[in-house]
Amino acid sequence: MTGRSGLLTRPIVPVSDADDAVETYDALRPEIDPECCQPLVVSVVATTDGDDTTQRAATDRATDAVDRFASLAAGDGIDVDTDVLTGDDIAASIIEAASDNDASAIAFHSRGGSDWLDIVAGGVRTALIVKSNIPIVVLPADDQ
Known part of the structure; x- marks a missing residue:
């Protein structure tokens, strides 16, 4: 157990796809x-206001992502709750779910990208850090 376990007792963990x-x-x-x-x-x-096929494909991809995480966790004996959220603002949807579920933190793995572009363009990562009223935990990146 690490010293960060208090922050990670009920984290909300966003994932974008199965990988x-x-x-x-x-x-x-x-x-x-x-x-x-x-x-x-x-x-x-x-x-989106797009076609149902596109929306269904995105929902399937999201479902596959949370199911993949849950499967890995189950293999290690970790209880996981999952949810596929829908919203216009990804960061706001995550923050709202964190609040609704009494999350201890929002824990995410950085998906890369340009830090400078993120600051200028206002990416999800920056929005989570700036707008959240609960702790943000950026999980360590793989050293590859």
Whole structure:
């Protein structure tokens, strides 16, 4: 158990797709105590005015992502709750879910990208850090 376990007793953990779910799980697993951590794993599907096929595909991708994370966690004996969220603003949807579910923190694995562009363009990562009223935990990046 690490010193960060208090922050990670009920983290909300956003994942974008099945590959991201694996990377995020691999980063989170060494940081938690399976006996006292129950993550809520979410994936956000952006609402669109587009066709139903596109929306259905995005929902399927999100469902696959949270299911993949839950499967990995179950293999290690970790209870996980999952939810597929829908919203116009990904960061706001995550923050709202964190509040609604009494999350201890928002824990995410950085998906890369340019820090400078993120600051200028206002990416999800920056929005989570700036707008959240609960702690943000950026999980360690893989050293590859």
